[in-house]
Amino acid sequence: MRLSKIKLAGFKSFVDPTTIQFPTNLMGIVGPNGCGKSNVIDAVRWVMGESSAKHLRGDSMADVIFNGSSARKPVGTASIELMFDNSDGTVGGQYAGYAEISVKRSVSRDGTSLYFLNNVRCRRKDITSIFLGTGLGPRSYAIIEQGMISRLIEARPEEMRVYLEEAAGISKYKDRRRETETRIRHTKENLDRLNDLREEVEKQIKHLERQARTAERFKKFKEEERLLGAELLALRLAELETREQSQTAAVNERDTELQAAVAKQREVEAAIEKTRQAHVAESDQLNEVQGRFYKVGAEIARLEQAIQHARELKHRQEQDLVQVESGLAELMEHIAKDQAQIRELSASLDELGPGLEAARAAEAASVDALSAAERDMQTWQQRWEQFTAESGEASRGAEVERARIEQLESQGGRLLDRRERCATEIVQVRERLDQSETAALAEEETTLAEAVRGAEQRLESLQREIASLRDQERAESSRLNDLRSETQTARGQMASLEALQEAALGRHDGPVTEWLEGRGLGNSPRLAQRLRVDDGWERAVETVLGHYLEAVCVDGIDDVVQTLDGLTHGAVSLLEADLAVDGAPTSAAAPLSARVNGPAGLTGLLNGVGAVDSLPEALAARGTLGAGESVVTRDGIWLGRGWLRINRAQDEKAGVIAREQEIRRLRDALAALAEQSAELESAHAATGESLKRSEGQRQELQEALKEQHRRHGDLRGRLASARSRMEQAQAQIKKLELETAEIDGQLEEADETVRSSRSRLEDALGQMSVFEAQRTELETQRGTLREALEAARARSLQDQAQARDMAIKVESRRSTRNSANVALERLQAQVAQFSGRRESLSDQLVSGAAPMKDNETRLEEFLDQRIGVESELGAARDKVQTIENQLRDDQEQRQHREREAEQIRTGLDDLRLAAREIAVRRETVAEQFAETGFELAAVREGLAEEAAVDAWAERLERLTARIQRLGAINLASIDELQEQTERKEYLDAQFDDLTEALDTLEAAIRRIDRETRTRFKETYDKVNDGIKRIFPRLFGGGHAYLELADDDLLSAGVNVMARPPGKRNSTIHLLSGGEKALTAVALVFSIFELNPSPFCMLDEVDAPLDDANVGRFCDIVREMSERVQFIVITHNKTTMEMTRQLAGVTMNEPGVSHLVAVDIDEAVEFAAV
Secondary structure (H helix, E strand, O other): OEEEEEEEEOEOOEOOOEEEEOOOOEEEEEOOOOOOOHHHHHHHHHHOOOOOOHHHOOOOHHHHEOOOOOOOOOOOEEEEEEEEEOOOOOOOHHHOOOOEEEEEEEEEOOOOEEEEEOOEEEOHHHHHHHOOOOOOOOOOOOEEOOOHHHHHHOOOHHHHHHHHHHHHOOHHHHHHHHHHHHHHHHHHHHHHHHHHHHHHHHHHHHHHHHHHHHHHHHHHHHHHHHHHHHHHHHHHHHHHHHHHHHHHHHHHHHHHHHHHHHHHHHHHHHHHHHHHHHHHHHHHHHHHHHHHHHHHHHHHHHHHHHHHHHHHHHHHHHHHHHHHHHHHHHHHHHHHHHHHHHHHHHHHHHHHHHHHHHHHHHHHHHHHHHHHHHHHHHHHHHHHHHHHHHHHHHHHHHHHHHHHHHHHHHHHHHHHHHHHHHHHHHHHHHHHOOHHHHHHHHHHHHHHHHHHHHHHHHHHHHHHHHHHHHHHHHHHHHHHHHHHHHHHHHHHHHHHHHHHHHHHOOOOOHHHHHHHHHOOOOOOOEHHHHOEEOOOOHHHHHHHHHHHHHOEEEOOOHHHHOOHHHOOOOOOOEEEOOOOOOOOOOOOOEEHHHHEEOOOOHHHHHOOEEEEOOHHHHHHHHOOOOOOOEEEEOOOEEEOOOOEEEOOOOOOOOOHHHHHHHHHHHHHHHHHHHHHHHHHHHHHHHHHHHHHHHHHHHHHHHHHHHHHHHHHHHHHHHHHHHHHHHHHHHHHHHHHHHHHHHHHHHHHHHHHHHHHHHHHHHHHHHHHHHHHHHHHHHHHHHHHHHHHHHHHHHHHHHHHHHHHHHHHHHHHHHHHHHHHHHHHHHHHHHHHHHHHHHHHHHHHHHHOHHHHHHHHHHHHHHHHHHHHHHHHHHHHHHHHHHHHHHHHHHHHHHHHHHHHHHHHHHHHHHHHHHHHHHHHHHHHHHHHHHHHOOOHHHHHHHOOOOOOHHHHHHHHHHHHHHHHHOOOOOOOHHHHHHHHHHHHHHHHHHHHHHHHHHHHHHHHHHHHHHHHHHHHHHHHHHHHHHHHHHHHHHHOOOEEEEEEOOOOOOOOOEEEEEEOOOOOOOOHHHOOHHHHHHHHHHHHHHHHHHOOOOEEEEEOOOOOOOHHHHHHHHHHHHHHOOOOEEEEEOOOHHHHHHOOEEEEEEOOOOOOOEEEEEEHHHHHHHHHO
């Protein structure tokens, strides 16, 4: 996988959309300082997920967005897109099938940051996860920016380890480990919560167990109560059945008595029925005789009524005839009177006719005269109304003009008052307006503002000084902490070595140590502690001296020999340190003592022992050895003429001399570290004191500046207030002047209006004098016309009254005559009607005499017939009465029988009701028993012989009382107990599952740790070999290696140890800038050889290198470019010559970066042509 292009838009100085192509594996980016070259690296780090604005050389993430220039406005968003060629499938997973992968990030000024993978929205974690293990990341070793060289090479061991972990590809394991630890923490939290739940459920189970036991007792008692209730119901049912049987027998007996009584009642009813039939027959006979009697009586009554009616009719007809004749006579008299009246009225009407015509003619003439007078009066009224309207208009116009003049004069007075007030206010405002105060305040504000700026500059300078001192203090603190850490590490190593050494030198041998302390030799040095052996000869000396390395160095043996008896256990060697033993070597080999510096007594132990470098040399020298002589090789093979000894032991006694030399080295290093720490602490204290003084000065300056700011703010407020008051006064004066001008205009307009109103008022008053003369003339005409109208109206009324009286007389006589004619006609009709009535009545009297005589004859016949029928009717009534008496007696007897039967029936109903009541009670008890669910036969079989209702009821009552004494019962507790028990089992199962999951996660942690150790160790060894190989190439000699800070491969930091040719510096911090740069390059290239990142970006890494080192640097880069894509930002011409393409970043437009690309090979070919 390689980087093919970068698309920038709105990012820092790249405001225009810019695309940087990377066609080859070796490309350079060049340009003057400040043109935006490093922004390319910032863009790559930003899109890879960098979240710290400080690492992007900004204060906030919004600083990556182009913020505008002198010619351009700021933009709202920034976006970067990286295009990767993934044709080799380096990126696995779901993106393995993509030949090209796009990674994009955009940000807006509101802080919203978006990530895209192949133009699909994703998370930052998705971006970082696909590059885990590839060496790519926002802060990986693949991007080396300015200043990173020093940070990389001077990084703490823990920080250096991060680069190796990324190279080893175990960063993903660390992420997995963190996730697993998070899961373990969550699992433990879940276990804690689960334990709490289990404890709570256990408490609930204990509580429910008590409730369940009570509920079980309740259920047991209820079951016993149910059985007792069933037995009691069975006893009651048996008792009711017995009572029902006896009651049924009584009902049957009484029912038999009722049947006998009913039979006697039926006999009486049969006799009554027989008597009733005889009564019916005699009644029919009586009815037949009575019918005939009534028929004869009816005929007699009819005839008598007919005769009576005929007599009454005749009498009425006679009376009517008399009345008709009398009425006819009266009608004839009235007719004569009416005819005479009609003749008189006709004569009177003939006389009144001419007078009525004359009256009507006079009435018409007076009406015409009245109409003419009314028309003249109406004409005058119209002229008067017109006059009134015209004169009223003139009067109203005069009043309007007069009111307008008064209003305008009043308005003019008010306007004059307003103008005077405005003039007064203008004078007052101008008197209050004091510009000198504003000018003085402005001058004072300018002076104070300059003082504030000066104080702010001094404070800013002091802030920079404090920041510098703090940086220095932090650097010194960091260095002091590093020294302390190194001191602690060295002390720990020395303590471990001293413990091993003491054990190896036998200082822990109890009896020997006590014996030596008793002789004052407890603190005497051992031989190994006083030896100085040349490098590489430690094993040889250890082999020859053997246990003598543990020998105690003493001044003399004679003093100690006297006390040897006190040592009963253990072994000890003593050596007179100052005793010199003469002896010269006889063999050809150099003496071993020449390789060793130590006490003089050591010579005796090493006499006769030669030293050679290798085993062949020792074998060659063996033939020249004399008696007691031997030779030993550098690696510890010791041989004499007939013997050989080799020491390869790995116990605690091995390496004593090397260990002692290491202890001495550590002591020297601790002394140096202590001296450095003391110097650094002194410097740190001085820095702290300076920082404290500066901070005190800053505090004082801040207080003073705060006071100046307060005074400045107050002064600015006063100045603003004064300016505001001045502006308000000027605005008020201007407003008053405008108001005065407006008032003047209004006054002129009012004067003009008053003049015109006065002119119109004079015209109206002239018209009113003319109208006054017309009024007098019209009022005179009105008097004349009114008198004429009154006379015409009176004449007309008189004529109308005369005509009306004459007409009334005529009409009255005419109406009377007409009424008399109508009455005459009606009388004549009545005469005709009375004449017909008289003739009819005469005919009826003649025709009604014969029928009345016939009816009288028939009446005599029917009277004789009625006497015979009356005797038959008496005999029939006697028979019927006899039968009715017999029937009455039978009815009384039946009623007696019915009462007897009713008494028996009432008793039977009572018995039946009682029996029914018993049956209902039995059925109720049976239903209650059925509800118990027991079998009746089984319950009865189980009952004791002495069982009684009262005893069982008493037992049931006692049992009910026991149930009530149980109190409130939670019957659901049994089910709840079962539910909580099942829940407890479920929680226990969950607990087991979580415990198992926790074990699995801890096993995963152990597996991850094991894999991490393995990979880190392999990577560490390979990178160590790589830096050992590359460092000499870059430096032309020297050596460098990696060193673990401790033995734990999971957390051990990594130190870089480097020694350029000819130098023996004790720490890498003593290297020069160029040496640090080359060392860092060697480290990075070693990592790249192990785990090549898809690309490597170098930002002016060659800046501190000279030409020779730049050449070696370019050679290695050129060599590694066959496997790794390099993007180099440089100012060095040699480095530019190395690249195949150059991309130039320019800034022709201030603040805006532009790109110019050149293919070196094509340029060379073009130049050659």
